[in-house]
């Protein structure tokens with residue numbers, strides 16, 4: 001029943017005009033540190049989010065990392081459909097020959113493949129690599145620190161070396177060297193998550209925020225919830241109704257928030273609906289993977305081609321252009337927040 005209803009009501013497209021930007025000082029510093037330390041690094045492990053295989057590519061790294069040996073690690077694979085893995089590998093292979101590995105930091109077998117790559121490189125050329133150095137880079141909250149802790153647990157059977165956290169921006173500075181293998185000796189460093197200074201495409205920004213890459217108070221959570229609802233309905237992920245214990249699917253975010261808020265008892269004093277609490281509950285449930293494995297990026301060849309054309313082949317923005325765009329985005333964010341506040345009152 002529910003599936004039929006969803007198909008007829010679902011929106012075909014989602015449009016949103018305002019992008020979200022978050023590039024605090026520690027990220028600019030992080031970029032500089034990465035650049036400074038890169039010379040001493042033998043392998044860059046670029047970590048991305050398997051739920052957004054395209055949107056978690058930071059074009060900044062393309063320039064920064066240049067010709068260094070690079071391994072692409074799509075982490076949080078437990079939250080993304082297994083069926084996308086081959087497609088992603090093939091699409092990336094078409095564009096360059098970087099090796100791609102999918103990991104879940106709780107599953108040793110998947111993380112071990114990252115270690116194996118480094119150890120093999122070190123063993124193949126012991127003269128060149130008396131000590132092998134890995135640098136882990138990636139967007140905020142993709143699981144870089146968790147990956148490092150997992151590598152250490154597997155490689156040298158030692159405990160946590162760097163802090164992790166469910167919020168983006170936990171790692172704010174480059175870590176000191178962490179040993180992850182004894183013989184040959186393999187070390188690595190963690191780096192702060194680096195966001196693009198400007199995300200031109202508002203939908204890409206929504207996806208990054210939805211998967212936890214941007215601080216929640218920077219993004220409009222109601223817009224994130226609306227996009228998630230659109231995505232669940234559009235792609236027939238009908239089980240979200242069952243997971244939330246609601247019996248009626250809708251593609252209207254206001255109606256949905258009303259239904260869910262009443263179901264979970266998110267009410268203010270006087271019985272008024274607590275929209276923020278309801279929306280946060282919905283986002284949290286998604287991020288915990290309770291709606292099943294979902295990929296938010298479209299991965300048909302034409303979509304991938306369009307993404308690369310749009311995001312990775314454009315000339316990089318100048319410092320001034322960046323500044324101007326960031327200021328415009330900040331102004332727009334203030335306007336949006338005021339609008340959202342009015343809506344809620």
Ligand SMILES: Nc1nc2c(ncn2[C@@H]2O[C@H](COP(=O)(O)OP(=O)(O)OP(=O)(O)O)[C@@H](O)[C@H]2O)c(=O)[nH]1
Nearest residue numbers: 105141142143144145146164165166169170171193
């Ligand atoms: N489901 C799932 N969650 C993961 C995985 N790896 C990490 N996490 C969770 O993702 C969150 C972020 O992990 P971190 O390791 O702190 O991420 P980070 O990339 O170092 O974050 P920054 O400090 O922002 O750079 C934490 O809540 C982790 O428990 C994974 O493979 N699967």
